[in-house]
Amino acid sequence: xxxxxxxxxxxxxxxxxxxxxxxxxxxxxxxxxxxxxxxxxxxxxxxxxxxxxxxxxxxxxxxxxxxxxxxxxxxxxxxxxxxxxxxxxxxxxxxxxxxxxxxxxxxxxxxxxxxxxxxxxxxxxxxxxxxxxxxxxxxxxxxxxxxxxxxxxxxxxxxxxxxxxxxxxxxxxxxxxxxxxxxxxxxxxxxxxxxxxxxxxxxxxxxxxxxxxxxxxxxxxxxxxxxxxxxxxxxxxxxxxxxxxxxxxxxxxxxxxxxxxxxxxxxxxxxxxxxxxxxxxxxxxxxxxxxxxxxxxxxxxxxxxxxxxxxxxxxxxxxxxxxxxxxxxxxxxxxxxxxxxxxxxxxxxxxxxxxxxxxxxxxxxxxxxxxxxxxxxxxxxxxxxxxxx
Amino acid sequence: xxxxxxxxxxxxxxxxxxxxxxxxxxxxxxxxxxxxxxxxxxxxxxxxxxxxxxxxxxxxxxxxxxxxxxxxxxxxxxxxxxxxxxxxxxxxxxxxxxxxxxxxxxxxxxxxxxxxxxxxxxxxxxxxxxxxxxxxxxxxxxxxxxxxxxxxxxxxxxxxxxxxxxxxxxxxxxxxxxxxxxxxxxxxxxxxxxxxxxxxxxxxxxxxxxxxxxxxxxxxxxxxxxxxxxxxxxxxxxxxxxxxxxxxxxxxxxxxxxxxxxxxxxxxxxxxxxxxxxxxxxxxxxxxxxx
Numbered sequence: 001x002x003x004x005x006x007x008x009x010x011x012x013x014x015x016x017x018x019x020x021x022x023x024x025x026x027x028x029x030x031x032x033x034x035x036x037x038x039x040x041x042x043x044x045x046x047x048x049x050x051x052x053x054x055x056x057x058x059x060x061x062x063x064x065x066x067x068x069x070x071x072x073x074x075x076x077x078x079x080x081x082x083x084x085x086x087x088x089x090x091x092x093x094x095x096x097x098x099x100x101x102x103x104x105x106x107x108x109x110x111x112x113x114x115x116x117x118x119x120x121x122x123x124x125x126x127x128x129x130x131x132x133x134x135x136x137x138x139x140x141x142x143x144x145x146x147x148x149x150x151x152x153x154x155x156x157x158x159x160x161x162x163x164x165x166x167x168x169x170x171x172x173x174x175x176x177x178x179x180x181x182x183x184x185x186x187x188x189x190x191x192x193x194x195x196x197x198x199x200x201x202x203x204x205x206x207x208x209x210x211x212x213x214x215x216x217x218x219x220x221x222x223x224x225x226x227x228x229x230x231x232x233x234x235x236x237x238x239x240x241x242x243x244x245x246x247x248x249x250x251x252x253x254x255x256x257x258x259x260x261x262x263x264x265x266x267x268x269x270x271x272x273x274x275x276x277x278x279x280x281x282x283x284x285x286x287x288x289x290x291x292x293x294x295x296x297x298x299x300x301x302x303x304x305x306x307x308x309x310x311x312x313x314x315x316x317x318x319x320x321x322x323x324x325x326x327x328x329x330x331x332x333x334x335x336x337x338x339x340x341x342x343x344x345x346x347x348x349x350x351x352x353x354x355x356x357x358x359x360x361x362x363x364x365x366x367x368x369x370x371x372x373x374x375x376x377x378x379x380x381x382x383x384x385x386x387x388x389x
Numbered sequence: 390x391x392x393x394x395x396x397x398x399x400x401x402x403x404x405x406x407x408x409x410x411x412x413x414x415x416x417x418x419x420x421x422x423x424x425x426x427x428x429x430x431x432x433x434x435x436x437x438x439x440x441x442x443x444x445x446x447x448x449x450x451x452x453x454x455x456x457x458x459x460x461x462x463x464x465x466x467x468x469x470x471x472x473x474x475x476x477x478x479x480x481x482x483x484x485x486x487x488x489x490x491x492x493x494x495x496x497x498x499x500x501x502x503x504x505x506x507x508x509x510x511x512x513x514x515x516x517x518x519x520x521x522x523x524x525x526x527x528x529x530x531x532x533x534x535x536x537x538x539x540x541x542x543x544x545x546x547x548x549x550x551x552x553x554x555x556x557x558x559x560x561x562x563x564x565x566x567x568x569x570x571x572x573x574x575x576x577x578x579x580x581x582x583x584x585x586x587x588x589x590x591x592x593x594x595x596x597x598x599x600x601x602x603x604x605x606x607x608x609x610x611x612x613x614x615x616x617x618x619x620x621x622x623x624x625x626x627x628x629x630x631x632x633x634x635x636x637x638x639x640x641x642x643x644x645x646x647x648x649x650x651x652x653x654x655x656x657x658x659x660x661x662x663x664x665x666x667x668x669x670x671x672x673x674x675x676x677x678x679x680x
Contacts, residue, residue, distance in 0.1 A: 306425065308391075308451040309401070316402060327425045328391075328451035333536070333559070333566030335425065343646070346423045350449075383407055383455060385429040385447035386422055 007320045007365045011204075012153050012181055012297060012356035017247070018206040018254055025208070025247035036240050037231065046242045053249025057213055060252040061179075061198065062189030069214040069235045070245050074180040074201030075104035077214035078147075080225035080236070081176040081197035082108050085145035086117065088221035089174065092144035094118040096173075098130055098159070099341040101149055104199075105178055106337070109147075122148070127289045128157045128342050135167055143173040150182035150198075154325055154338040154354055155288035156297025158186070165194035174220065180204055180212075184255035185262050185294050196220040202244060206358070207251035211244035258359050267295035269357050269366050274298050276370030281377045283387070285348055287339065296357040299325075301339075301348035304387030305380040310353055313376045318368050325352040347386065393452060394486035400456035405463055408445045414438075414513065417505030419498055424536045424563065426450030426495065428458050430502040432465070432510065438517050441465050441473060446502075453492040460484045461499040474507065474520040476500065477549045478561075493561045497546055532574050534661045535567025543575060547582050555579065568622070607670060608635055614669040619662055630662070638673045640666060643680070654678075 008016065028046065036047035054065040071077045082095065082105070097109050099121045109119045120138040122130045130148070139146055146168040148159050165175035176197035182188065183198075184205035190198065195217065202211035216222050216235070228237030277300060278284050287299040302310060307324030314320040325336025327350065334340070335349050344352075355369070381387065393401070413431035420427030426449060433443040444462040448455050460481050465473050478496035482488045488496055504522065511519040532540050546552060546561040555575045559565040565572045579585075602610065615632045623629055629646035642662060644654050663676040 304422070304449060306449060306451050306454070309455060312398075312401065312452050316398075326451070333425070333563050350422070350425045383404065383447060384449040385418070385427060386449050 005319045007318055007361075007368060009355045009357055009361060009365070009369065010321045010323050011358040011361075012156075012354065013323055014203045014209065015206045015358055016360060017208055018251060020254060021207055021247045021250045024250035025243040028243035028246050032242075034242075036242060037229070046240075049246045049249070050240060050242065053245045053252070056249040056252040056256075057200075060188070060256050061183060061200070061215060062191045062193075063215055064218065066233070067190075067215055067218055069216055069232050070240060070248075071212040071214050071236055072210055072238075072241070073212040074102075074178065074199050074204075075212075076225065077197075077199035077201075077212045078102075078104040078176075078178050079108055080214050081199065081216075082112070082145060082147060083225055084221075084223045085174045085176065085197075086112070087223045089144035089172075092142055092173070094120070094140070094142045094144060096120045096122065096135065096139050096143055096146045096148075096168075098122040098124065098148045100124050100128060100152055100154075100157075100338040101147070102153055102178055102180070105147055105149070118142070124341050126342050126344070128152060128155050128287070128338065129289050129292075130159060132160060132163055132167070135164055139167050139171050139173060141171050143168065143171055145174045145176060147176040147178070150177045150179035150188075151185070151294050151297075152288070152338060153181045154336060154352075155299045155342075156181075156294035156356075157289045158182070158292040158294065161195060162193060165196070169194055181294060181297075184252075184259070185266075185296055187259060190215060190217070202248040202251060205251050205255050207248040208244050211241055211248050213248070261359050262295050266357050266359055266361070269361050269363065270296055270298050270355070272363065273355055273357075273366050273369060274300070276366070277373060280370065280374040282381055284377075287342070287344070287352065298355045300353055300355070301344065302351040302353065302377050302380075303347045304384045305351045305377065307351055307353060309380055310351065310373075310376060313380070314353075314369075314373060317372045317376065320369055320372065323354045323356075325354065326350045391453070391489050391492065393456075393489075396484075396486045397453060397456045397488065400459045400485065401452040404455055404459040406445050406459060406466075407447070409447065410443060410445050413445075413506075415506035415508075415510030415519075417502040417507070417509060419501045419505055420450075421537070422449060426454045426498060428454070428498055428502045430458070430461070430499075430506050432503070432506045434470075434510075438514075439471070440469050441467065450495065450498075451492075453488055454495040454498060456485055457481050457488070457495040457499045458502070461503065465503065470507070471520055473503070474522075476503070478546075479550060490557070490560045493550070494563045497542075497561050501542065531660045532578070533562075533564035533567070533571045534657055536563040538562050538564035540578060543578055544582065547579060553579065553583060570622075602671065610670045611635055611640060611666060611674075614666055618665055618669070622661070622665075623657075628657075633679050638671070638675055640674055640676050641679045642676055644678065 032045050034043040034046045054068045057068050058065045113119050148164050150161050151158050161177045168175040174196045178199045180201040183200040198215040200213045203209040224235050226237045283303040285301045307326030308328035311324050325339050327333050327335045410431035410433045413433045415432040417430040429447045431445045435442040444465045446458045446462050448458040478500045481496040481499050507519050507521045511521045529539050552558055555572050558575050565575050631643045633641040633643050658678055666674045
């Protein structure tokens with residue numbers, strides 16, 4: 001198998017490192033291996049690239065460079081924001097979040113529940129939407145933090161983060177959003193926003209794994225999660241991952257340049273795929289909120305069959321790499337918590353496939369998927385004891 | 390993604406013996422769509438009514454479920470019922486080379502479908518002396534509510550595969566793989582079979598409900614158990630329930646949310662809601678569903 005044979009439509013899981021990004025990081029793995037904290041010019045060369053990267057990331061999300069804290073990943077950023085909010089909002093013992101959050105937030109909240117923190121999980125409807133009235137009802141003066149994702153990784157739904165931030169602030173609570181799936185896919189301008197914290201991850205926008213960012217609004221109280229050295233202005237200790245930060249800066253610059261393509265070409269690929277599959281597969285159901293959705297994500301349920309079987313046959317047929325929320329692919333025995341929270345019926349729940357595109361995908365790839373998938377669906381339907389006429 | 394053997398992939402990509410047999414003497418159905426895998430097995434006998442002439446299957450499930458089902462049909466064809474009844478789930482795994490341990494429940498499902506087909510045959514034709522294993526009385530209780538796994542199935546899997554840990558039981562039967570609430574029960578069954586009985590009288594004494602309650606106390610305790618334990622438990626799976634009324638020892642409950650349409654709702658109601666109320670309040674309580 002050659003890498004050029006792969007049809008990679010799993011970009012919400014991770015993305016290819018852009019060639020320009022690799023070129024930008026490589027010198028800091030080989031030639032410029034210095035420590036940015038060192039006083040000599042060899043170290044300063046590394047400090048300089050970090051300044052550039054900080055600026056590029058800030059520009060991508062409409063923030064100021066000093067509001068950018070480099071971390072090791074999106075999960076660290078999420079944890080840091082949540083833990084800090086509880087520490088700085090003394091006396092407040094409540095977190096409000098949402099049932100379809102990524103485990104980076106959800107499991108952290110479950111952990112905090114065991115420590116005695118009260119957590120409210122906003123419910124979602126069958127399209128995965130939250131209800132702002134419910135948010136208004138549960139966010140109160142005991143709330144330390146409201147944390148709701150900007151975009152959902154499985155179904156691509158966009159959440160009303162600005163409205164939620166406003167409600168949180170009415171009660172003196174802080175607002176954090178896990179924007180790992182949103183950054184680089186939709187325009188974000190934090191200067192015209194009330195959001196206090198935002199998490200992003202490098203490997204979702206064509207930078208390598210192992211680098212993330214926590215945006216912290218200026219003057220928002222913050223206590224560091226990692227204690228140690230003075231790095232990141234004392235907000236995140238640990239010697240900086242210079243090469244990956246250089247990469248993230250380049251990736252942010254590229255994402256900025258390609259932002260409009262997401263809404264045009266990438267969205268066109270996604271829509272072409274959905275139209276093709278809806279027209280030719282048995283009983284497909286598109287999951288999520290069609291009005292407020294990422295341009296690159298499509299979650300489709302194929303009734304009466306199981307996701308892992310679909311994935312394996314897609315890979316076998318054309319080296320298609322996608323993902324599924326079925327129990328067998330999640331490594332547990334339960335299907336996706338997102339689709340379950342949406343109350344999907346059991347006929348659909350186990351047969352979900354997520355296709356997530358990037359600017360590197362092509363129309364030819366989409367057409368291959370549209371050609372290959374329908375016979376797989378009907379062959380698996382022939383095998384299934386359910387849904388027979 | 391799982392690392393399957395070539396033979397598993399072959400049987401998954403090119404399954405043998407798919408379909409139905411209209412005049413099958415035995416049909417075995419196991420699993421359901423809620424749990425994520427299910428199988429229907431059709432067994433047709435030769436004229437001697439002792440030899441398996443043809444077998445076909447339909448399976449809803451992952452690659453290893455489909456491969457295990459298809460492998461089973463190949464193994465059964467041409468065998469005498471007596472020999473076939475001796476097969477175990479391990480034979481299916483061996484036939485396929487190997488199954489990841491987390492997927493052993495797929496081979497167990499295959500064997501259960503065959504057992505169910507034999508029982509079906511036995512019920513229709515007791516005179517054929519079909520070699521069926523009739524489950525002992527009293528072990529039919531559902532241990533794992535999430536995946537509707539009976540004590541009998543857990544015992545069978547432990548004995549056949551010499552299982553020693555709760556995690557293994559989950560890999561082989563799925564029991565304990567959902568909410569995990571039945572893991573202590575599974576451990577007890579393991580201890581019982583493997584002879585590691587431990588003295589747990591202290592634990593159970595602490596969990597016993599108070600013996601004497603006034604009517605008012607009882608109603609309050611039912612209400613709080615309902616609000617603090619039962620509804621959050623159901624909500625975790627997208628369901629919900631409403632406490633409608635209490636009449637003596639009868640607790641009227643109306644299921645809502647996803648519970649209202651769940652095929653195993655009655656089992657949830659009787660085995661979980663009722664069990665919780667009996668544990669926390671009084672052993673005399675009965676749960677009655679109101680629509």
